Amino acid sequence: MMVMSMRAAVMGSKFALAIFIAHYLDLSSLGVYGLATGAIAIVPVSVNIGMNHLLMRTAVNAGLQDLVHSLWQYWSFVSAIYILLLAIAAVSAVVFGVASIWILLVAVIYLEHVGNDVFYLLSNRQHHLAANLIAFVRGAAWIAIYMPLAIAFPDMRTLSCLFAAWLMGGVVSMMLFAWLCRSWPWKAFAGRFRMSFVIDTVRKSYLFYVSDLSFVASQYIDRYLVTLFLGIKAAGIYFLFWTVANATTTFLGLVLQQKQRPLLIQAFARGGLPAHRQLAWRFMQISAVATLALSVAITSAFQVALPWLGQAALSGHLPVLWLIVTGMAVRYMADFGAMALFSSHEDRLMTITNVVSVIALVCAQLVLLPTAGLHGAGAAILLTSTGVLVWRYWSLFGSAARSRSDANPDTAASLGA
Incomplete structure (x- = not known):
């Protein structure tokens, strides 16, 4: 508690x-x-x-x-x-x-x-x-x-x-x-x-570096593009709505992923890919339900309290708020897929999906921001996150039914307890 x-x-x-x-x-x-x-x-x-x-x-x-x-x-x-x-x-x-x-x-x-x-x-x-x-x-x-x-x-x-x-x-x-x-x-x-320790570690972790740079760029580059195309005030509106959406994903990251990550790592180490997939599938379902419920609750509460801020410019952008929240919710579920890939040592695939994600996001923002304004910023997140989510989950679970049927059902359950 x-x-x-x-x-x-x-x-x-x-x-x-x-x-x-x-x-x-x-x-x-x-x-x-x-x-x-x-x-x-x-x-x-x-x-x-x-x-x-x-x-x-x-x-x-x-x-x-x-x-x-x-x-x-x-x-x-x-x-x-x-x-x-x-x-x-x-x-x-x-x-x-x-x-x-x-x-x-x-x-x-x-x-x-x-x-x-x-x-x-x-x-x-x-x-x-x-x-x-x-x-x-x-x-x-x-x-x-x-x-x-x-x-x-x-x-x-x-x-x-x-x-x-x-x-x-x-x-x-x-x-x-x-x-x-x-x-x-x-x-x-x-x-x-010892600089040799650093060099040796970097050689082993260069995939993580590329993946991390791509991941963090996909999370934060949008606010810089919004500033570039729409100005600093529009960036303030976007960041406020992004903060509402991020409140959900941050909380879920602390409550769920903090515990899920080491359990998935242990599941792969002890039971191999079948046990990892079984546990990841269960965690994914829990994450999806929690993401939907918390996103709706926090965004609805913020919308009710919005007039108190005294910023009239915000009230005319409520569809943008819900679009960004939806996009961020899908992104969180896609990020769970990245964590599952990481914990099963699929480092190369995780890196490739992160790189493609940021490239796709930048391209979508460059097309949609000039034509659709802040609506385009939210739509770009939703479109790219949906594509990456489908890709990662197919990689994780596309052939998982046979593996799960072969796995001992008690293995993953004991690891997730």
């Missing part, structure tokens, strides 16, 4: 923050915030070169000593890149007069990068309470402090103050991680950094 409450708080806080910006700032500021959060998602994927997925997958069964040693090598490499990015941002602010908010943004991105690693690390190690407690501090606690202060003190209603508060939340979450895992053999962090 406590874990569920923290997951709901994270989802609700991020949703509330977008509402807060739309109400107390303006849609243009919300558009800038949306572009910044896109960067917070894209940059870590670009920096980690796919290594995180390989390390987190092996973390399920790795010994602590080996795990900590691998983390030291990986985080040392990542930290060096962010130090360079921070130096570039600082020099740009001094020499070229670039807004200092970019320094804050780079620091936030770094802590979000490590924070996401920590979340998946602890989740895969079955430490769900610790993972979600740290995620709560990083994704909800600072928002709960910042928003009342910004309401009371109007001078704090700026993106600079918001990112500063976000940075403090990241710092506190990392301190909490250090305390909760203080019994781990951290002396390995005193060891020498």
Whole structure:
């Protein structure tokens, strides 16, 4: 119950923050915030070169000593890149007069990068309470402090103050991680950094890197294309509606996929492809029902509360809201297919579907945005996600009936318990 409450708080806080910006700032500021959060998602994927997925997958069964040693090598490499990015941002602010908010943004991105690693690390190690407690501090606690202060003190209603508060939340979450895992053999962090470890890991994880870049681009490139074709205010409208839809998928990711991922990995390791397919089929059905119910509930509640925002431009775009929500729901189910491919070691197929997905999305956006505006943005998500969903599920279950009939029905059931 406590874990569920923290997951709901994270989802609700991020949703509330977008509402807060739309109400107390303006849609243009919300558009800038949306572009910044896109960067917070894209940059870590670009920096980690796919290594995180390989390390987190092996973390399920790795010994602590080996795990900590691998983390030291990986985080040392990542930290060096962010130090360079921070130096570039600082020099740009001094020499070229670039807004200092970019320094804050780079620091936030770094802590979000490590924070996401920590979340998946602890989740895969079955430490769900610790993972979600740290995620709560990083994704909800600072928002709960910042928003009342910004309401009371109007001078704090700026993106600079918001990112500063976000940075403090990241710092506190990392301190909490250090305390909760203080019994781990951290002396390995005193060891020498070996670039050979990074090179060897990158060679093994290049497919993850290509897949991750494609996946994150398919998730976030649309807001940049909306800004390019329709302007920053339209991007604010789009991001707000995207946030409503994303609230559903984020919550389901925390509630369902966090537990499903390690169970699917274990099912494949213990029972092979038949046990994995059987468990994936059951998880897929659960995910579909939950996605439909939660999407309708959250979107209906938002539509009822929409007049309170005081943004008249939003009321004329309700069909866009439902179109985006539908597209995001289909995308979530397609993403479940990607997770099932990943957990069954179908890395190449997962990568190919991710690459095709982002190419198809960009092409659809380039055609539909100039002709259909925000409706085109939602339609592009729906069309491309539907195609990828069909492709992945056919790959997973197209020939699964025979395999499931041959499998022991008790194997998957025991793994999913």
